[in-house]
Amino acid sequence: DAGVTQSPTHLIKTRGQQVTLRCSPKSGHDTVSWYQQALGQGPQFIFQYYEEEERQRGNFPDRFSGHQFPNYSSELNVNALLLGDSALYLCASSFYQAGQTQYFGPGTRLLVL
Amino acid sequence: QQQVKQSPQSLIVQKGGIPIINCAYENTAFDYFPWYQQFPGKGPALLIAIRPDVSEKKEGRFTISFNKSAKQFSLHIMDSQPGDSATYFCAARDHSNSGYALNFGKGTSLLVTP
Numbered sequence: 001d002a003g004v005t006q007s008p009t010h011l012i013k014t015r016g017q018q019v020t021l022r023c024s025p026k027s028g029h030d031t032v033s034w035y036q037q038a039l040g041q042g043p044q045f046i047f048q049y050y051e052e053e054e055r056q057r058g059n060f061p062d063r064f065s066g067h068q069f070p071n072y073s074s075e076l077n078v079n080a081l082l083l084g085d086s087a088l089y090l091c092a093s094s095f096y097q098a099g100q101t102q103y104f105g106p107g108t109r110l111l112v113l
Numbered sequence: 114q115q116q117v118k119q120s121p122q123s124l125i126v127q128k129g130g131i132p133i134i135n136c137a138y139e140n141t142a143f144d145y146f147p148w149y150q151q152f153p154g155k156g157p158a159l160l161i162a163i164r165p166d167v168s169e170k171k172e173g174r175f176t177i178s179f180n181k182s183a184k185q186f187s188l189h190i191m192d193s194q195p196g197d198s199a200t201y202f203c204a205a206r207d208h209s210n211s212g213y214a215l216n217f218g219k220g221t222s223l224l225v226t227p
Contacts, residue, residue: 004156033214042119042202042217043157056214090156094213101147102215104156 002027004093004105012111013081021076021108025093031055032074033102034066037088049074050096078110086112116140117205119218126193127226134188134221136203141184143205147215148177148188151200160201161188193225 005024013019025032031050035043045058049068068074072093078085088109092102118137126132136146145164149157163170163177163186170177174191190197200222204215 031213035215040220042204042219043215045214045216048214058214092215096213101159101162102213103159104149106154106156 004091004103006089006091006105006108008108009106010109010111012113014113015081015083017081017112018077018079019081019110021078021089021091021110022073023076023091023093023105024073025091026103029093029095029103030072031094031096032068032072033092033094034074034076035090035092035104036060037090037107039087043090046076081112083112086110115219116143116216117203117218119203119221121221122219123222123224125224125226128194130193130225132190132193132197132223132225134201134203134223135185136187136205136218137183137185138205138216139184140205140207140216142207142209143216144208145206146177146179146186147204147206148175149202149204149217151202151220157202190223193223195225195227198223198225 007022033048034046037043047057052068063079065077088107090107091105094102147162148160151157161172161175165181176189179186200220203218
């Protein structure tokens with residue numbers, strides 16, 4: 001049973017560019033949440049997708065957007081990259097009706113120069 | 114602001130010791146409290162979780178103690194091993210929202226020495 005997968009594993013971008021990160025949820029899961037983890041900090045919630053809709057959003061600017069596809073996979077897009085966007089971006093999947101248990105992928109390490 | 118406060122920031126114990134990591138919260142809407150373990154370069158892995166109607170939960174060498182009135186919960190690691198050296202995060206979920214966002218503590222870096 002494949003766990004949560006994310007791509008790419010690492011990415012280097014320059015300020016002002018745009019980036020797209022991808023996530024495939026654990027088999028049987030229908031909900032995807034995205035988190036940003038700065039170095040030495042706990043993950044911060046960005047948003048959550050269920051039934052291809054954004055269900056909840058954390059305190060992140062509109063430069064951060066997402067999408068969920070019919071197969072439950074998801075993308076995180078970040079526009080106009082800032083140096084402060086450098087972080088580990090984590091995807092977590094869960095089964096919406098069960099509500100609670102979120103399983104994380106290995107993350108995508110983004111470096112903005 | 115940080116909705117879940119975690120302490121200590123770092124912890125060193127000898128093999129066989131029992132490290133204890135504490136978390137506190139104020140939001141009474143929190144209804145689910147998981148702990149995650151994270152190794153360098155990896156994503157967080159779920160260790161154990163508890164609901165506020167239970168005061169203690171044990172899974173293997175990991176135990177969560179929960180004090181609802183004090184709004185505090187803690188993780189105990191019995192018979193700690195060098196392989197337990199990692200960063201540990203407590204988290205809490207707010208059931209008043211339609212989603213299931215987790216609010217994380219800042220993490221505790223644990224080192225278990227041989």
